[in-house]
Amino acid sequence: MFQPVTDSNFVTGEHSVLKLWLQQQTFQQLRRKNAGRKRWSFLDGPITANNPMGVHHAWGRTYKDTYQRFFAMTGHDQRFQNGFDCQGLWVEVEVEKQLGLGTKTAVLEFGIDNFVNECKRRVLRFAARQTEQSQRLGYWMDWDNPDQLRQLAEQLGTDEEVTITTPTGKTETARAHQLAERLGNSEWGGSYFTFSTENNETIWTFLKKCFERGKIYKGHDVMPWSGRGGSAYSQMEIAEGRKLTTHKSVFVRFPIIHDEASGRASALRGKDRDEHGGLTPNRSPETQGQEYLLVWTTTPWTLTSNVACAVNPDLDYIKIQTKRDNAIYYFAKDNLNFQRLASEFRDGFGRPEWKWPEGVGKLKTLAQIFKEQGGFEELGTIKGAQMVGWGYEGPFDDLQAQQQAGGVPVDENNLSRCGVNSHRVIDGGRDSRGSANVVAGEGTGIVHIAPGCGDIDHKMGVALGLPIIAPLKDDGTYSEEFGDFAGLEAIAPATAELVFEKLKAKGMLVAVETYPHIYPHCWRTGDELVFRLVDEWFINMDWRDEIKDVTRQIKWLPDSIDGQEREIEWLSNMSDWMISKKRFWGLALPIWVNEEDPSDFEVMGSLAELKERSIEGWGDFEGNTPHRPWIDGVIIESQTPGKEGQRMRRVPDVGNPWLDAGIVPFSTMGYNTNREEWQKWYPADLVTECFPGQFRNWFYSMLSLSTMMRYDEADNAEDKKPFRTLLGHRLVQNEQGKPMHKSDGTAIWFEEAAEQIGVDTMRWMYLAQNPAMDLRFGTRHHDKPVTLQTPDGPIEKTLEGVTTCMVTSGPADETRRQILIPLWNCYKFFIDYAIADGFVPSDALRERVAQSSHLAPRDELSGKSCDKQPGDHTNRASSMAHHAERDGYTAVADRPEIDRWILSNLQSLIEVAHREMTQYNAPAFCAAAAGFIDDLSNWYIRRNRRRFWRSKDATDTDKNAAYETLYEVLVTLCRLLAPCIPFLTERMYQNLVLGQECSVDSVQFSENRGEVALTEHRTLNTEHSPPPSVHLCDYPTADISLLDAGLNLSMSAAQKVVRLAHKLREESNLRVRQPLAELRFASSNVGTAEAIERLADVIGEELNIHRVVRQDNLDALVSYAYKPNLKTLGPKYGKLLNALRTKLPELGDAVLSPLRRGENVTAELEGSSVDLTPEDVLVSTAQAAEWVCSDDSGIQVAISTVLTPELIREGMSRDFVRQVQQLRKDANLNIQDRIRVQYHSADNTVQAMVAEWGDYIRGETLADEIQFSPSAGVGVKSVTVGDSPVQIWIVNRV
């Protein structure tokens, strides 16, 4: 019944399995099988549908698939819903590149509607691409047809109607965007898309709840800004727009304000200055010793908005006095003679095109500047820490902006502060890497801080509660609070000149210079960017403790990462959540603001509410998705008392994309549309994701959103959690442990790995890897292009046009060599001999090994509950151990011990599988399975080969038992490993159970991958026929009647004996093919000794030793060595231990032999009497004559080293056989082919041996005749038999 097995051909085998699944609709059958049964809820973290997958995506996706498959095989109903992350800046950036757009203006000219449609198109195309890649991985999900996704992408933005067939089989016709916005809904099935209207609207529900609790507010952030573009920039964009430019930089001095009472510089706090008139600046030029802070900046326009000055408290600051006006300056000591930009002057700024600009002189040191101005005198040094708290007079305190309470724009919460009353020296602090924000070197070591004009400045300002003065309007010009500067453009050179003029007039200008540096520019227009304070929307996170409580309800894996602690730490330290972004493609923030009063705003909780409230624009919007620009025109009326009837307009911002992903525990399970269904699946049992970063992204957003969504619905944190268990894993790296980058060609694309390494191999690598550690995947050789054989034919480039390159991977090779190839070879061994022998498993046996419950038509299942608890995996109705032969196979109890041993091990493996897989610990299961495969291949099959070779004899029950045992092991192993390596196990199953080859040729399948008819190819409801796929089998359950821990112990004792004896043979230079007469063993443990005795045949055969004899002891053959057991003696004798250690072995057997009989001994040592119990002393064997001995864990082994002429001749016969077998192999003979053999040797002991052992040799080699040839064979190589040279050749096949 079996098909012959050839090479493993892992990769092409996977392709044929994919076709088989498609043809047989295996996944659909699986879903039907489990429909209505106990649920297991997986929630997929959406993958960004913006690029094709790399191997780093495949790790998490392998977890997702494997656990889903495991829970499917254990009979759980599941959603199988994949998710695509669709909205956000990352898509916009790619689309802008693709379209050559760079500024807000450019996008506006292109049209927001066109731009947004382009974003949707990109997402749909890459969703299709990732769908196909995932399918190649064997990832079973309720996938949309990729061709239809592409069709939707093509038709987006047109008036054409499109017809699609949904994964649930519904036919729908509408315009493309109207279909796209509904993708993933529960009626249609398929992947969820975060751009769907349901997803966006559910976020509105969330934001409404936040609003109801008063958590939404408008705040500020400082962003890189282009005045002409009227747009903010992201860090990514800034990186692309850096350019070398020159600015007028300026040294300025700020008069330090002295406390007149004490005569020392003093801190000014808050309003103190206004209330205590005693604090006044003293800047009369006549007064000796006016003190100044020396400050330097390359952006003079920001001086208008100075609030504070930062120093490094650990730095030394020098105090100098100038000759010209006796002014005293403070600045960093190291800066006095610091050669500013010396290396840049010489070598440029790091790129060839960034040379020092012509016409710009070398920069002067501070010492030089002061010398040119008349010279100076050093007065001493002081630590920065001593300066912190000093007050000073700001450079533009006369401006309204500086005097206005609460800063610009006015912060109602900070009205006690203004610029003027806040000027003081602060500690500059440190950045995220721990280096100080203020350092010596460039500048003066005293940094001017303008929280309205800079990123770090803003952070410091917010942290210290400083007033924020933001000078610029969105066109990049000063606002009216800035006096003469109002209306001037910040970056215009004339503005800097006006700053200098005014500073000069105040006596604050020290020096101006032309300063070259790298500065961010708009990468499109080339304009300089400025940092500008912008309005942003925030969620006040003062309810963080509620989220922490929810976090504590969740199990975080792997343990070693302590994810819960990490998440709690993040929740403790995070600031309010900025949810707005001044962009185009994303969630339309449902915040409507009163046109006449910006403080009057309201959040819409649903489209229905919006429609109800709208007074204008709904008609134009209707029929479009709730995205910009379509939603922007909808106007509502304020209902705020006193402002009724005033028009409210949506803020133009889009939402933070983590809102999109955070809402999915609600949106994708129908929270707003089918609450009953939602309750069935919430919370998810598992989410799994690559964790670096996600503690503050996806995990954070899900926890926050769920906590808020449930605040009015559930009382305790337990009921708010969005998922029960989180399984994180680290990163995929290259083979050297370095990150892989797309840019330098080291990132491995998914298809490169899949078609060169094979996905079963990859899956095993991912699953066996400790998730807490980076996976060193392999190396991409970007200089070695390869042609890949894909399911769709050969390719030399990916769809994106990247040349496909060679990928090598040591870990993958190891996995293949240690796991997949041995498994395949076990399978091939079985098939080869089963075919040769005509072994056919009985129906009863096939049924037993390929069980599947519930493979019945759907209507029979509905409403029925699962009759077996999935956790109860040992509960079997009937035992197999003692069934008689009438059942169609040999009763297990009647099989040899080694058969019962492997079956017992198999049951243990099944138990491990259930235990570890339900704990999401695939590595533990993989390790156990690898051990089992090794036992199967290198012990069970190796030791039992002869049972399979025996001649054909139907009454040979021992042989049948061997076949039945191996068959059961192989099929059960397929089922056990099916969730992990679904392809290889399917191929084996198809042949072992169904007798079908799973090859490309044998499978016919539909031309159109997406449109296979939903017909079933097999009758599924026949109770007794094995399922048509391994994935439709039930997961194996352990038969505890076959479980026998004793067998494991005795087998491992036997293996120990074998290992010891192999070692002895090696040491005595006695090769295994040379038979030996006798092995003796002894063990003080009777059970162990008996176990070894039972397995004496197995041991003798493995070791090629005639007799394996049990003895009570080996005293006659060995001597004993004694060592103290420090663990027991240490506590008893303390310092005496050292003496004990050297002297005790010297006492020898004469004194200590009673210990071996379990008796106590009292010995004299160093003058003290020592009582020794048997536990206190470790005994080992040492030597013998004509015997060699060794011992391990209480088992002693001795083998006889005497070689008689008889034994030598027997060894020669084994050599002879071995050589003939090699000839058979070289000649590619079939294992059943019969031959005739001739040999020639000058040594007549060879002829004597052949005469004695001829029957044995002929039997082993299937030779009808072995003939001595008096003459040497022509061209025949001489081999060694025993010590004699012999020529052997096969004359012919018979």
Next chain:
RNA sequence: GGGCGUGUAGCUCAGAUGGUUAGAGCGCAGCUCUGAUAAAGCUGAGGUCCGUGGUUCGAGUCCACGUACGCCCA
């Protein structure tokens, strides 16, 4: 700067509660076995267990300090 973690063979990593000669896999050298095996077995070379100090009869293990690296946070 704070927090957490890591540092053991050429590489990747194990080494509860302190205990004798510190292990495994890969790689390397040699031998062996092979009628499934591209596999396997045995032997060998290869270690200042990051450093210093301490506790202890005894420290890779516990403590302190230092050092290098990684991650998280501000």
